[in-house]
Amino acid sequence: MTEPVRCLIRGSINVDEYFQVKNIVRPGETISSDGLEKKTGGKGANQAVAVARAGGIVDLVGAVGEDGVWTRKYLEECGVDVKEVEVVKEPTGRALIQVAQDGENSIVLFKGANFTVLPKKPSFYPRTTHLLLQNEIPLSETLAYIHAAAAADGPNGHRISTTFNPSPMPSDEELKMFPWDKLDWLIVNEGEAEDMYKVLAGDKAETEVAKAETIRGSDSYAHLSAYPIVLKLSSLIPKTNIICTLGAKGVLALVPSLQEESEKGKPHEPIFLPAAKLQGGVAVDTTGAGDTFAGYAVAGLMKLSERQGGGRELTREDVREVLRRCVQAAGMCVEKPGANESIPYGRDVDARLA
Ligand code: ADP
Ligand code: NA
Known part of the structure; x- marks a missing residue:
């Protein structure tokens, strides 16, 4: 038996500090907090937990300070491989979150150790097939990993598959x-x-993107405001498969790497899945939904590449199958409060899908 495939995440780890307050503090004011909770956060860490809970093997590469060594332990207990999480001189990245009684919050972010440029050059394990990146580390690091993945030989002689969740949004120039x-x-x-479409299209950005000719009759998604935007964005980055999450509406994907799509002259037919039906009917806390989605998406792609041994082309049904699990997992995340701790386990997701 060959060893299972691995995902590498080069990303952020934060200590999220939640201060329970009556009201969010005003300029010049000093208030006391009724409670303080410290939790592991950061998009790199959250997405790593999501990949692990979805059943994927995941290596997290990042940095914490001495004050955040406990987050490494926590992530390890979540099933994340943390041997490449360095302990550096800078303090751990930190989110100072005020949570008011009415549920409103305000956040101060300190980048800390996440912005340490690690001395180690990007490298991958022999079984690394997937690279997952967010935008809470220096962009130079993200770029170094993308280029290294493109240059590396994956396990089947294929390039390592790269996924980017550009959150928070890079600058226009970036x-x-x-x-x-x-x-x-x-x-x-x-x-x-x-935002991405407007920046990349520049002067050519059409203010009225919903041109009738782009709506090709599939009533199941033609009503979605995101559809023309995703279509236009795709025309600007034609090699990249786009997964656009739509909150309570679900997800829309445009996948030019589908073999059927690459046949000349064929219009790109998107894939749309509605959001999961929530237990209790309403979203309790949407924090972490995007990270859950991203982690489950990459874990799903890993499973496909394992099954196919890299030999078969991706089909539309493959992508739908991956997205079905993402939508269910993200839905279960919003049913519960919290970020990291509300990322569901694969077995529970599959039970709800059955
Ligand atoms: P982000 O949190 O990154 O802004 P979205 O708001 O699009 O991302 O949410 C990500 C995914 O979480 C959605 O595609 C959907 O599957 C799920 N989701 C978010 N909000 C809800 C909701 N109110 N009901 C059901 N599913 C939701
Ligand atoms: Na949640």
Whole structure:
């Protein structure tokens, strides 16, 4: 038996400090907090937990300070391989979160150790098939990993598959110089898709993107406001598969790497899945939903590449199968409060899908 495939995440780890307050503090005011909770956060860490809970093997590469060594332990208990999480001189990245009684919150972010440039050059394990990146570390690090993945030979002689969740959004200049032709999968929400389109299209951006000719009759998604935007964005980064999450509406994906799509002249037919039906009917806390989605997406792609041994082309049904599990997992995340701790386990997701 060959060893299972692995995902590498080069990303952020934060200590999230939640201060329970009556009201969010005003300028010049001093208030006391009724409670303080410290939790492991950061998009790199959250997505690593999501890949692990989805059943994937995941190596997290990042940095914490002495004050955050406990987060490494926590992540290890979550099933994340943390042997490449360095302990550095800078303090751990930190989110100072005020949670008011009415549920409103305000956040101060300190980048800390996440912005340490690690001395180690990007490298992958022999079984690394997937690379997953967010935007809470220096972009230079993200770029180094994308280029290294493109240059590396994956286990089947294939390139390592790259996925980028550009959150928080890079600057306009960074978006324009990003090597999109080396990116296999982009995961964005609706607002991010729109921002990206406007920046990348520049002067050519159409204010009225909902041109009738782009709506090709599939009533199941033609009503979605994201559809024309995703279509236009795809035309600007034609090699990248786009997964656009739509909050309570679900997800829309445009996958040019599908073999059937690459046949000349065929229009790109998106894949749409509605959001999961929530137990209790309403979303309790949407924190972590995007990270759950991204982690489950990459774990799903890993499973496909394991099953196929890299030999078979991706089919539309393959992508739908991956997205079905993502939508269910993200739905279960919003049913519970919290970020990391509300990322569901694969077995529970599968039980709800059965
Ligand atoms: P982000 O949190 O990154 O902005 P979204 O808001 O698009 O991303 O949410 C990510 C995914 O979480 C959605 O694609 C959907 O599957 C799920 N989700 C989010 N909000 C809800 C909701 N109210 N009901 C059901 N599913 C939801
Ligand atoms: Na949640």
